[in-house]
Amino acid sequence: MRGRKPHDPNRPAPFIALRAIGKHFGGVRALAGVDLTVRRGEVHCLIGENGSGKSTLIKILSGNTAPDPGGRIAIDGHEIENLTAQEATRRGIQVIYQDLSLFPNLTVAENIAFADHLRRPVVGLASRARLREGARHATARIGVTLPLDRTVGALSIANRQLVAICRALAADARLVVMDEPTASLTRHEVQALLRIVADLRARGIATLFVSHRLDEITSIAERITVLRDGVKVDTVDAAGMTEARLAHLLAGIEQEATLPPTRVATNAQPARLAVRALTRSGEFEDISFSVAPGEILGLTGLLGAGRTELALCLFGMTAPESGSIHLDGEPLALGSNRDAIAAGIAYVPEDRLALGLVLDHSIATNITLAVLPRLASRLGLIDRARHNAAVAHWIAALRIKAPLPGNAVATLSGGNQQRVVLAKWMATQPKVLILDSPTVGVDIAAKQGIYDIMADLARQGVSIILISDEIPEVLHHSHRVLLLRAGRIAAEYDAATTPVARVQDALGA
């Protein structure tokens, strides 16, 4: 598409048109040649797996990141050379980020009317009554009543999302971009959100949903754009799309299950890890399950269902209020995560960058961080030769692609960083490995690598607990799947025989 086509006067220009958008970070390609148009008042879905470039595309269309040279952006048919965040806001583009970007210390009214403060001179005084009126007006537009004088920190997630939507409306939004809006909502709350989106459409305000899931939001979309590995796969009309076809577009190839043959007869073997009636009030309640040696147990549920809290408890980071944990038949009393590591439990956190790695330190240092006492000589000093041998072993075993073990972890790609984290925990020779969302933010090839490693470890007899909110992932790569809802186990599925849709239905119920 070179050159500008003369505009057809009978059809209004789309609200926004992105052409040939590319973006590289360092040498890494995040986006290449992506076209995206959102019509006025359209409900458009942008879907793609984690790492497919969705968030980069949002940053570009909201003016927070400049695309590589050659990309073009037009709003209302006018080409815009340098789209800044201020310009995007002025033209009515409002992004509701996954974290909602609200001010927890301000009231609902102050949050909704916040943009009003930015339009005033520094010395300007704000009329509280008028701001409050503006906020009330915005809530009335989507037909909700919110406690305007309550601080946002005291609201539920669903209500905070409504505040964010009202704030976008108060800023005269013409396109509302919602990043993963349903990730933490129950089905009831999702329905309420969908009704609001229908209202927006009726008022000519476009919505761009960004998601990595094929859930309810695709049902109200008019068009769906699919991204994969930074490239647009297709933009399709939502009418007549089936979930199977979408899944096919999303993943490119049908994902092959990489499970080892279930030679582990899970109920015949004595359990490796047995959890009985584990409870921490406010986090999870009455959790009982067991994992056999060589078994992969999937654990899924909405954000905030207690998945991570449960994992932290099994890893000794928090103490259960009641219930018991048995490892190989022996009761475990975990006073800290040091006890858990000593007992043979390893935990790879969800935010591997923040919690799992010392980014500025070398690959070697990171791999041996958790096992330094075992590499020490009698004097308590590190035995260099044993240290280097251990590092070489794990770099080879996990196929970490790095020029030198002395390089900083920060120089590695996301997938290789993930492998370093895995290597660090594998070096502790765990009996139970807990992986919290191990494939978030890595590309498809790296994902496959992680699944292969999981399958390998399971064959060697390691018990794995795989936490993920991607239901196809847990179903394809586990033996059994537990569904957590509001801190309790809501259902258990046999992964081999359960269709994805059944778990998806149960998820938000």
Place this chain on the structure above:
Amino acid sequence: MRDLFRNFGRSHEAFLLIAVVLVGFILAVATPTFLSWRNLFNLIDSYAATGVFGAGLLLVLIAGGIDISFTATAAISQYLTASLLVARGGDWVSVFAVSAVVGAAIGTLTGLLVHTLRVSAIIVTIATLNMLYGVLIFVTNGAYIYDLPDWFTDGGSLVEIADTPDSTYSISIQAAVLAVVLAATAVILRHSSVGRQIYGLGGNAEAARRLGVNILRLHLLVYGYMGLLAGIAGVIEAQLAHSVAPAALIGTELDVLAVVLLGGASLAGGVGGVFGTILGLALLAELQNGLVLLGISSYWSRLLVGSVIIVSSGAAVLGRRAQAARARTDKVPARG
């Protein structure tokens, strides 16, 4: 309106107010002098500089920053102003203007450093405290300035109050400045657009950035305001002391920080207000003054103030937990 009272009843300020009244009552009963005009006026005069510093620090803390270099800023502004005053003469307006401008300039530079270095503000201001103080001592050799003009050391008296025919007290320059500064700070925080932006920045800096808040401008503004008030505090301290000593103010940073934290501000930013700071100041003044009046060593007051800070910040944490618990039970509103 009823909501306002209900919120106040749960608020940090309400507990502080009770504490201030209670301690005041105990001191009034236990000592004959606490509740006398003379003592109250003396208290206001001697805690005015702390209060003026506190108002500036309050803004910085709400914005999510911190500044402990303001005493050095005040010392420099004060010294420069006094030197000029001795050499060239001047009047109240010029004295306050010079000191405030010098202070604001140093404060703005501090803000620029904090913003551009992207290092935590406590590190930056520990460094600037040492640099500014070092330069001051080097240049002045630590020499005091005593020969201030009489009109300055006599002070202005605005209103005179007599409790007995032979002793009169006046609203001092310290009290007047403190009142004006607190009122101005309250207007900035509660009623101005920039005030809301300061609370927003402290509450969620990333959200403020995404919404297009000019964060550099806010940083310059809050640290500049801190510097401006430091300059003003320097003047009223010099007037009270009838002299300028380079080292007089250094070391009082933590008292000011204690007042503001006691008043409900948080190192995490986003919370606090002028009323709380006034109560924090009152409580600190009562505790320190009360122990002196009761004849207890003033060293104990440090222990006491420290304990009060720990108790009150512990209470604040419990309050936030209760709020988080309420958030979990909050329901989706009905569509009307």
